[in-house]
Amino acid sequence: MNTLFDKIWDAHLVDRVEGGPDQLYIDRLYCHEVTSPQAFDGLRARGIRCLRPEKIVCMPDHNTPTHDQDKPIADPVSRRQVDALAANAAEFGLAHFGMGDPRNGIIHVVGPEQGLSLPGMTIVCGDSHTSTHGAVGAVAFGIGTSEVEMVLASQCILQPKPKSMRIRVEGSLGKGVTAKDIALFLMKELTTSGATGYFVEYAGSAVRGLSMEGRLTLCNLSIEMGARGGFIAPDETTFAWLKGREHAPKGAEWDAAVAYWKTLRSGDDAVFDREIVFDAAAIPPMITYGTNPGMGMAVDGTVPALGDIPEQGRASFAKSLAYMDFQPGAPLLGHPVDYVFLGACTNGRIEDFRAFASIAAGRKKAPGVTAWLVPGSQAVARQIAEEGLDRVLAEAGFAIRQPGCSACLAMNDDKVPAGKYCVSTSNRNFEGRQGPGARTLLASPLTAAAAAVTGVVTDPRTLL
């Protein structure tokens, strides 16, 4: 009780359905091209319009190619889906940031950077990584297409209220340890279902000390522990980052907003359904060895032995290692890497490119490694150029591509071939996620850069 989650949720409660879920009012709905077309079809079939079109923002990101964005998309099936979003946005009177628009990019990168996601809001999108927006102090969660249709039609959603969990990470992070490593560590500790049914508030001095980019990465990965969403109470870091952004309040409205946002914190007497504390100093740079994000280990550690796995999980564990062609108990350091992917809603922000460049600077891309560096948005791409990171990376043999979801889920042409190993800053290492047969090792931008310049799995601390 008296948690920040309760405050935001309860403030948006329109009604409680008798014997059922809560009817929750939604401040912001984002639509991308993959999970929305059937929802718009639903509106047409029912003969209805959007109740509050001004609260809805659309942009394509999953299918967009990461090169030649000034030309029509070559794949006709991808093009049809992207065109359908533009047509639906026009028909229903919704904002649309199309491919090539200076505001376009991955929805979960663009929303916060445009000031469209603000503290205290309820935010949904037909995408499980909507939890990202929780970093600004919002209750944000992923939904299915039927639920997208609910929000389009009524600006409301029917949801059972999740339980609340607080995860505190206290102390100082070690050298070479990033927000991504915190998240991979939490997934390993909690498993991919450890937070199912919960909304997570991240707190503690190590979380407070994260930049907004780091907070966005941490909240992004909440779903990979099964959580409905994750958020961080807004503070001066949040306000300083949001101030002056395109859709953030201005002038007197800004002052009033900040005064309200400062009240958005869990009470000192707040009671969570579950509370866990971790020591930041115990978190190493992480990497995954298996086919779900909870299968992580210290980059200089070893794959678990079969005996470490509970009996009922052994079939899945063995299937996973067979897919990856890794042996139980083996180290990963020195294992050859074929591809490196920097980007996605997880790690496609400016700080991620700075981190990657900090290791690439003065070194060369390893021969034999194919590297895809994909900014999360047009704005990130512009900032990379303004800061001269593109030149540093070019000298090291790396090219910057155009923004989109790209190789995170390989719905465009950026597919990792079967059997190849990819150290990836994305969010999922599921079988076939980066292309049929592709083998994904999730890691931070630093660890990805270390692999890119050495051609093998490398502890980034040795290069810092």
Place this chain on the structure above:
Amino acid sequence: MKQKFDIIESTCVPLPLENVDTDQIIPARFLKATTRDERFFGENLFRDWRFRSDGTPNPDFVLNDPRYGGEILVAGKNFGSGSSREHAAWAIAGYGFRVVISSFFADIHKNNELNNFVLPVVVSEDFLAEIFAAIAADPGARVRVDVPAQTVTLLATGRTETFELNPYKKYCLCNALDDIDYLLLQKGKIEAFEKRWSK
């Protein structure tokens, strides 16, 4: 597809793996469809487990094993984790499953199943193991899911458990009504909320 639920009694398809994610249920390359053609998604259910890379059926995968069939899919713990894609629920429905039994479901996928008139039934770990064992012993083993009574019974042993289903969702499933039908009737409450909230 909207259809009324009552009592379903069927043989089962066993998938005794944990953490089956929605990328396996329906891989991303099948998400480019712009229509809700459940048959198309059903044909590609578990595509990369069901077919080999040359397109021929993988005889080792349960959906290609002629001994198993029915309207009930029985899966290991944490079924439907990962992506929010509702296409996964469309694929399960399109294949012909009406019930999925597991000891644990991921949240978003569970909602997606319910919104597509596929019933996720949560049973204890112990009962799940017993159902798997019964199907392994006899692929013809039948399970009865009584939605009005909220019970699931393994006919071979007679063991029964009750399962959770909130009264609102139960009413929707038994009467083939969806959440949007409900929300469209709430416009007055929504506008009253907006007036309150703008202050």
